[in-house]
Amino acid sequence: MWEFFIKNNKFAYLFLIALIGLGSYSIVAIPKESAPEVVIPVGVVTTVLPGAPATDVESLVTNEIESGLSSLENVKKITSTSREGVSSVVVEFDASADIDTSISDLKDEVDTIKQDLPQDAEDPFVSEVNFVDQPILTIAISGELSDFALTELSNELEKRIESVSGVSRVEVSGVRNREVTVIVNQESLLRFNVSLSEVSGAIGRANLTLPVGQIINDGVSYNVAFEGDIADSEQIQHIAVASRGGQPVFVKDIAVVEDGLAPASSLSRL
Incomplete structure (x- = not known):
């Protein structure tokens, strides 16, 4: 082979030029992405x-779900996690499998399996793992601040990151939502002859833009939603809930208003 190129050096030069030209064209013509989409067929059954x-x-x-999914085609691996109250089964398909077809087959199989699950179990939920939606940057915020201050700081940082060009979505986790609590004094209700429904109705109808909160009476909590255009919780104290003897009865006369955070429902660690 080498003797052929040595004896036909002109052909060798032409071949080399053609090879360089083809390589240069490929560099220009082949699509290039700095962050190419990664498609791995993975489904999760929760x-x-x-x-x-x-x-x-x-x-x-x-175990019931894993056993039922064993007959699925193009399955590469099945892993599972069982914790109190929740089962999670992850099904990874072969890279060559069509993602839409694989997820559709998975849903069909799960629909069949759910008949064998306990009656108390909720219907299994099948979701597709989209690696494109996975975060490329995770930021943890900590410091010697109150929970309220950390929440405000997280929300402010969220807005700033969302304003950056090219950012598709920003999600905040591990923070508690703002919640306004109205703690009613039972003795004051009796003294002014005001019912709890009057208090709840007056606050709910008030011209306030506030998060869903609670009215607490004698240790029992009642959810209430606020609607309107005023975002100051102190305004709640001046809401008239009833009229007695020609004089208005305000929230501040029968309750204490606390502006704080909702109870924690999750924790985030990094």
């Missing part, structure tokens, strides 16, 4: 069994 310990979730839900 099932809730309220109040069940992890061992029961595994034996009654997770």
